[in-house]
Amino acid sequence: MTAAWFLETRKPRWNRLESLVKKAGLRGPAALSDDELHELTRLYPAITVDVARSRTYLLDQATQRHVNQLAIAAHGLLYRRRHVRTAGALWRFFAQDYPRLFRRLWPYMTIATLLFAIGVLGAYVTVRIDPPTAYVLVPGGLDKPGASARVTSEDVSDRFRRSAKPPMASGIMGNNISVAFNAFALGITAGLGTCYVILFNAMMLGAFFAHFDNHHLTYECWSFIAGHGILEIFAILIAAAAGLRLGLAMAIPGPLKRLASLRTGAREAVLLVLGTIPMFIVAGGIEAFVTPTYLPGILKIALGLAAGAAAMIYLLTAGREGGNGSALRGKTL
């Protein structure tokens, strides 16, 4: 077989494929009829062979490139994501994959929690010793006391009562989910960025507690924070654990190559952080609709504890391995 003969015989096929690719154009395979799609599936393997042949015959660069690009374009049309039923995939994810992932990654959760505890304690002690530092550690979060220098329970929640609740709810949810996403993404800095997010939030919380303890408003403070805060902080810690998973995968690759390790880590971490979204939605709802109400503080605290406990029980018990569940292990979205 000569190069000329090769070209002569393959040309119609290439032209046909090119016209199919052009026809698919911006709309993708949807633009093709059933027959044309069928034709495409037959042309594609043939053209991959032609790519190899065109190299064997040392055809000129332009032809090689053209055939290669045709094959790539056909490849892009044919190899697509398998259609998944979103609802089913979501259900399986939250019913078993997510809690299992959480349990598998518990060491990262522990590191995040320890760091957070250190931050809270450090800021708490600092503000108890030197009260004015509270205004530094909680930027813009505290109303300066008036001339009487008295901090009242009104300072804690009055601002919340003044604003409209639905926009506040979606604003809080959006903001908190963004914080969680940032805590994950910043993990790429070998985990340092995530540590910053953890410590920043921990110090804010510690200072907040200390500030109100300084003014003997411990109960008011708890009744303000606990309702939404327990679940919210739990979720933030999970997001931070995701960031640490990503960061440590890169910093300490172990037996894997660094890039391979990063990729494995990223796949687990991204699922871990995405699963926190419902928790933030619940917490944001409580923060906007329950926290600003005049319900007795003890009820709000109870609600917060219940929400936190529910999340904890779900994550620790749902989708337990064993039975027929284990067959699906490792399958993800």
Next chain:
Amino acid sequence: MQDFDVIETPENVELQRRLAGIGSRFIAGLIDNLILAGVFVAIVVAFLIAGLAGMWGSSLNPQAWVTAILVAAAFVVYWGYFVFFELWTNGQTPGKKSLKIRVVRQDGGPITFIDVAIRNLLRVVDSLGLYGVAGVVMFFSKKSQRLGGLAAGTVVVSEEVPSYSSGGTGKGYVHWEREATAEALRATGLTAEEYRALSNYWARREQLSFEARQRLLPKLMEPILKRTGQSLPDASVSTIESCIFTLLTKASTAEGHRHPSPPFGFGVQS
């Protein structure tokens, strides 16, 4: 940095994917961000209209819900735009689509939700300093990947099928040597041998040095000119080559639909 990413297909053939350049990716990103900006402007306008309509009351009222939905919409658009489009269209946001580039997995498979989520959550870090982080990382990465691409294992490739038509009418492929058909010979007045020699020369002239062409051309053309009694105004390479081109075009045209266009030469069209 390399220009190609090689994947091996299930058919055991290595396909080379042309990696999208920093330029086209930048322009695609610019288009996407302009679209995003447009959506945000629309949301802000809706916000203002809601405000003018007196929706800032502190009580639970239907207007407050409209505002809440707008806030949520802004959030969803901000985080979801790239994820949605890359998933929906198999790796192409509107910006990428317009530049014919596509996000693909490095292993050649189609991108999945997880790939897209990783890529686009890490965009937060990549976009720091007006995508300065992404630019620096892409510069040092072998396959022009930003952090998101490195972590997700995706590359952005160009799917442009290089335009191959000469004269803009059809498609042609390089021939070493053209079959001397009766039509072609009649139209050009050449012998079969001369015709093959000329087409052969034409197809390969790009690979020849200028000196070689200068040497070859008179040898090729003189006997033909002598036989047909024609002459050329001068014997420069470009004059003789344009004469050959005219002859070969005539041959192609005479052959009609067998070869819809002059099948030779990429030099001609450029």
